[in-house]
Amino acid sequence: MINTWLDEDQISPALIKAGLRESVLMGKLNFKYIDRILREWKKKGIHSVEDAREASKSFHKSRTQKEETVSDRDTSFYYNWLNEED
Template identity: 65%
Template sequence: MHLPFSYQKLLTEQINIPSKLINDYNGLDLNEEDLMVILQILNLQKYGELLPSFELIAKNMTINANEVANVLKKLRNKNYLQIEQLTDEANAQHEWYSLSPLFEALYDVEKESSKEEEGKLFQLFEQEFARTLSPIEIETISYWLDEDQFKPPLIKAALRESVLMGKLNFRYIDRILNEWKKKGVRSVKDVKQSSQNNQEVQAPKEKRDTSVYYNWLEE
């Protein structure tokens, strides 16, 4: 006897999968095999298997347990998956695969926009210098971003300051950034505020637009 299709059963057997994961997994440097392992983990956890074995994950896949182990290793190396402790309602401790880092990376809009800003920053420097940047110059900008933690808009402000002062060179820009760092200037808003404060206590040496920029190295 053919049993009628049960929509209720269909609904109870569903797992929640963000459409962004389906659309953007490739942007996280994941492939279809990695994605299916992630989906298998989510499905098994729904039924109480918080830390499923490699064999259990591979059971409904076309890859074997060793290949699953390699995928899990890849996910952990990329910091998309962690093994964490979970306390249930009875205060019992369990280990489980946490995919929170994966979803944090997936929805890290600020990081995505920051990377896009960084790419445009290098292009802006090449436009202002009217030439291709040298490896040392590229390394200098990367150092400002990664080591000094200057945001792209602040570096752009320093670049524009150097253009206004007619001193378009990396040494001058670096001095501006370090001077701002000493003064606690960490944003373009801080630059404008500090520039206005300085203009209030010093008479301008020549007529020019000083509403935003200020020669920080001639105090």
């Protein structure tokens, strides 16, 4: 798979390493996940490690904002059936 990235996809070793780093940060330790990262970067025109860092920061920032939005919901009106006492 690494040879495919290098030879066929013409991805630089530094960018492959950045994809590996991103994969580890996401807790996904398999080549298919790294492959998806690299293909997505290629589709977006990301060819340098610096561009990859910026894309990663943007992705994580938007993901964090989405998680904050979900956690900002008022859940006080939900009834917890598991704590019901008879």
